[in-house]
Amino acid sequence: MNDKMTIQIGPDKKNYEDAFKIFESVSERETASWFREHKAAAISRVAQLDFPTRKNEDWKYTDVSPIVANTYRFPLKPAINDLPFARIEPFLFGQSDWPRLVFINGVFSGQLSQTAGLPSGVKVCNLREVLRTDNGFPRQQLNRYALPEKRIFTALNAAFTDEGACVYFPPGLEIQQPVHLIYVTVPSEDKILVHPRNLVIADKGARAAVIESFVSVSESAYFNNAVSEIVLEEGARLDYYKMIREGPSAFHIGTTEVCQHRSTLFSSCTINLGGRIARSDLHVDLAEEGAECSLDGLYLVTENQHVDNYILVDHPKPRGTSRQLYKGILDGKGTSVFYGKVFVHPDAQKTDAIQTNKNLLLTEGASAYTRPQFEIYADDVKCTHGAAVGQLDEEAVFYLKSRGIGEARARNLLCYGFASEVVNRIRQEPVRRELDRVMLAKFEEA
């Protein structure tokens, strides 16, 4: 395929439908019929849905018009598939032996990926490989949790799902090394639109970790519209990290849908370090009794960045536990949104839920919107939430200065300390170390 096959899509929604037709006609992919049906249903849903505006309650503080008004090139084939390893190395947390899948502008790179030495039964592969067959779990699981019916961005992703990650951990398996999924965007003349798609299954009693990295070696504008579906079967434990290090002009809209079965533990940390507009939806369904989730987030927002974390936790069954701890540090004219909703259904007695969002504003121009909320329809529950937006504690600044620490360093130390609460909860030591390094570097700059 050559450059002539590139497709301009947007700003008119109709363009997406046209693009879809071309996409399907030129794709000589031997995908299974069930998958093609999914895609057809998704694109017809796109036609019915509208892009959200700020009148939509869920998008009140995030204006997507700069994203959808753009014209993007849809990368049917990679312009570049020979990115030198050195370009992705900085994003590997110093762990080049971790199993990883690398996608360049949305296209799988076998050369940069590394899946050797995985324990038997573990599957880590390009999603496209499993979409050719009628068998196996992808047919049962894909599009089951991230429903195209509800959100246009999810529907778009479902329509254009092509390459992505398929990760499966077999029953009872405990794997120490996390599986790293890396979506790297490289410079291009046109704005690129990518639909990263991940399916992660932790089977009964499995213990594992997955890291999604969205990184860029590009200053130019592009749009990543990502969807991940994660399933934890009974007794499974999964750590999930989403690391957003998109380029300064990049748009990122991502949805992670998590389904937790009985007695599972899901821990996540969503880390926003880059992107012009970055919205991360995280929906956790504690679908069965005794499921527990711990959702952390950290965002460093600067210049004209906008970061939106939208978290929805469903407690449909009794004895579910959910924790949210999101912290943000903003400077420049950065804006952030925390919208955390915990929905406690009538059957969900003995629910235990805590939501916390704290924001540190370092400049007058920065703003943080925070909306932690509960909707509770059960009576025997323990739910608390708290939110704070504030400046650095001047008493603490004075204390540090009184020890000879300079003004700038004193403020940086306090920011570092503020972020540490989240960073220190990260169980993967290399990830924690890398974040620590990023923090120290950022807060040493000033």
Added chain:
Amino acid sequence: MLEVKNLRVSVEGKEILKGIDLTVRPGEVHAIMGPNGSGKSTFAQVLAGNAAFTVTAGEVLYEGQNLLEKAPEVRAREGVFLAFQYPTEIAGVSNAYFLRAAVNDLRAAQGLEAIDAMDFLELMKEKMKIVEMDESFVARPVNEGYSGGEKKRNEILQMAILEPKLAILDETDSGLDIDALKIVSAGVNRLRSPKRSILLVTHYQRLLNYIVPDYVHVLVDGKIVKSGGKDLAFQLEEKGYDWVREPGAMKK
């Protein structure tokens, strides 16, 4: 070392210190005693450079230089140290990291090169023995979740590491049980030297049994109303602060 002349200080428009005069020579230990609200802590905070207080008149010379025009960090680097009455909690920053940052900023100001993490750790552990602190406090966040006594010990630990020329100890005895008081006092006594001056700010005479001052000053309503030797503290303990109060001040 320190010369305070007619120092007047206000906070939010209210005058707290109403003309303080005090001279401290190298190696001397002075106790500033006074009832609650007399301005003792204000005096300590002003010497350290807390911007929440406004100096409206007077001057403070430290080693012959105008102390009041210097930033708090500069004062610290030149040897002024305040042990806080209520040490601030610094979440997420380990004691070791914080103190090494302080030492290295201090060393940089003296034209010395930074001390590396391992060497610093050794130094810190050595100094921790002075106040009998457990090694776990190396990695614990600064003052966060410490008991009152642990915070006070941590202040003296910082003093031991930073080696100031003028140490101001603000109510270092408050909230300490007798054992902790002995440990903290012994730590301070070990840091006494002919070159180091100490200003003890305290409400009670009790501390002065352990750290014996050369001079005692009584601060009432923003003024030093009486000065004397260490015996003055005993008299105060016996007779109470009303004994030295000015008749006018009692009426309010």
